[in-house]
Amino acid sequence: MGDRLVVFHYDEDEETRLDRFLVSCLPEFSRSRLQGLIKDGFVRVDGMRAAKAGQKLSRGARVEVRIPPPQPTELVPEPIPLDVLFENDDLLVINKPAGMVVHPGAGHERGTLVHAVLAHAPDIEGIGGEERPGIVHRLDKETSGLILVAKNERAHRFLQDQFRLRQVKKVYLALVD
16 A cells, blocks of 8 residues: 545645644644654645644645555564453453553563554554554553553544543542552
8 A cells, every 4th residue: 555645725824833734634643643744754835845843834835745554563463362341443442451561661572452452453553653553541560441442543633632631531449458
């Protein structure tokens, strides 16, 4: 699968930042992902490579964005059993057991929730980033609880926004000895 090319025209009287404009045009992508596309040369303004994410757009600017397909990760799916409480085309809700690490890191290169999710839903690979595909929040290793996993870029962006805007209510129950 090749890159997808999308073209936008900026028609407002007031100048705006390139990354802000792209967020409004491509809501399925996070601002940081779009900034990465700008930095990596995938965005052109009036035929020229975009200089930076903060580049100002003036009325009449033509913005071209080449969107590469999600990059495969180095993560190897592992058939680790998951307690899936809910699943649809956009979302996966998993009951994470205590003792399981959510994503790979120092000392935890294998056996993580991410490895298990990739075995369960391989299409999640590359969603929201290479290291943490689909993951929008985490729980500590020794914490059990629900993990939301986005199954596409639109859902990933929506869930990230909900957490950022504190629209998700988190409830904790601590068991102590």
